[in-house]
Amino acid sequence: MTSHHATTPAAxxxxxxxxxxxVEDPVGAYAEFRAQxxxxxxxxxxxQTPVRLVTRHTDVKAALTEPRLIRDRSKVPGGAGGADPQAELxxxxxxxxxxxxxKYVSGHLALFDGEEHARLRVPLTRAFTARRIAALRPFVERVAEDLLSALAPKDEADLLGEFAYPLTTVVVCELVGIDDTDRDRVCAWIHDFAYGDGSRTVDGLVGIVDYVRELIARRRAEPTDDLISALIEGGRDGGDxxxxxxxxxxxxxxxxxxxxxxxLFLAHAVLALFDHPDQLARLRREPGLLDRVVPELLRxxxxxxxxxxxxxxxDFEFAGTPVKKGETVTVALLAADHDPREYGEGPERLDIARESGRGDGHLAFGHGPHYCLGAALGRLVTSVVLDRVLVRRPETALAVDRGELEFGHWPGDGFHLLRLPVRLCADAPGRSMDA
Structure with missing residues (x-):
């Protein structure tokens, strides 16, 4: 991750x-907050609206399963007065x-609670099967290799814009079931909506909505083995x-x-390994560590x-703090994932041999009812990318000085890479996680 130095305001x-x-400094302010x-x-x-921030690992896990903390502000008994940071975002x-x-992008599943959340999530969980995700691996490997092979001859390639974004876009299209003949135009709409320069965001939104409406009608008439068909069939099989x-x-x-x-995670994960050359060298020597490096990078x-x-x-007390009805609470996942009480000395260090312990070993995918549905897919794609970009291509390196990297940020967040210029090399046969 990028390193910035700032003085924490006095609490x-x-x-x-x-x-x-x-926000993005895993030590700084969070260390002070955890000590309070x-x-x-x-x-x-x-x-503009203040929130209560939860930073200790155990408190973050507790907050994410606390029934008296809900996502839908309209369901607070008697209503919640004052400004709303979620509405600002x-x-x-x-x-x-x-x-x-x-309405299709503002009605996010993460903003529902209880029975309403379960009604929407359960069919998706049933359709998002381990078998469906595992079956995507050959596709992800093929797309990743095709993208990298096309970029390898270039003196400099943007691993974010020219590789990570196209890869994740095509994987989502495959998962949803976008027909091959429609994929280029749908991917173009997704680019305009999700990560373009902002000039065609609305055009991308309209194009995606109108296309998906047609696709749903098509799948109702002729189901295939994709997520949309599985969600439709789930309703026919007695589910909601x-x-x-x-x-x-x-x-x-x-x-x-x-x-x-x-x-963005893929780009920052590769950058984290560039920032820890000893860990990158060890991964290249011991590609069998990929099973450990993925959760460690997520953390x-x-x-x-x-x-x-x-x-x-x-009104109730949480983490030693009186919380008023309607008050906003949020969790600092980065802070929790760098809590020394959970990870011992030096949690800010990247250690690709770190034992992850029970469960995920991190809270990057959340916890509780809103645990990320795409966690298994995220792990799969990360494993493939690290193998193809860094292990099979052992000469891959930053193409610019570290200080020349460009970062931007959104409201409520820290900095994110805008580009990740790298020099790629040809695939080294025989070097992979199976070596």
Whole structure:
């Protein structure tokens, strides 16, 4: 990850205004917050509304399973007054979208609770089977290799824009079931909507919605072995049938969570290994460590640094802090994944041989009812990418000085890579995780 130096504002009765530098610094402010008896009040970058920030690993896990902390603010008994940081983020993200289309991207599964959340999530969980994900590996390997082979002759290739984004886009199209003949234009709409320069975001949104509506009708008439067909068939088999609007929203959930965050993670994961050349050299010597390096990179990078807003349904005490009904609480996943109480001395160090312990060994995919549906797919794609980019191509390296890398940030978040220029090399036969 990029390293920034900033002075943490003194904690006190006033909210601490976090900068992007502080949000993405795994030590800095979070170490001070973890040491406090009570949860700090902070204002996230670019926002105005203070929130209670949970930073200790055990408290973050508890918050993500606490029934008195909900995602849907409208369900707070008696209503929640005052400003809403989640509304600020949504307004910043979806301003200017036509209302008839914006509903598909603003009705995010992460913002529902309880029975409503389960009704929408259960069919997706049933369709998102381990078999379906495992079957994608040959496809992911083929697409990754084709993209890298095309980029290898270039003196400099952008591993984010020319590889990670196209890879995650095509994988989502394959998972959803976009027909081969439609893939180029659908991928172009996804590019415009999800990670283009912003000039054609609305055009991309409209194109995707109208196409998915047609695709749903096609799959109702002639099902195939894809996610959309599985979701439709689940309703026919006695499960809760999703409406057309809900099916379209599911596709946007996959686009929103399955393309940009994974692509950025892949770029930051490769950069983290460049930043730790001893660990990269060890991975190349011992490719069998890939099973450990994937969870360690997920922990180390924790690309989603700050979780979704949650709202207290009543007055109660949480993590030694009185929380008022309607008050906003959020979790710092990056802070939790660098908590010395959980990971011992030096949790900021990347250690590819680190024992991950029980479960994932990190909270990068969240925890509890909202645990990331795409976790298995994320692990699969990461393993393939590290193998193909760094192990099979042992000369792959940064093409610019570290200080020349460009970063940007969104409201409420830290910095993210805008490009990752690398020099690739030809595939070295016989070098892989199976070597």
């Amino acid at each position: 006190g009765t006033r909210p601490v205004h976090l900068t992007p530098e502080l 008896e009570r949860l700090p009040q902070v204002v996230l970058p670019g926002l 949504l307004e910043a993200a979806f301003a200017g979208f036509p209302a008839d289309y914006a 049938a999703l409406t057309e609007d809900e099916l379209i929203s599911v596709v946007f959930l996959l686009i929103s969570t399955g393309i940009t965050p994974p692509a 180390h990078v924790s690309l989603v640094r700050i979780g979704a807003s949650m709202y207290a349904t009543e």
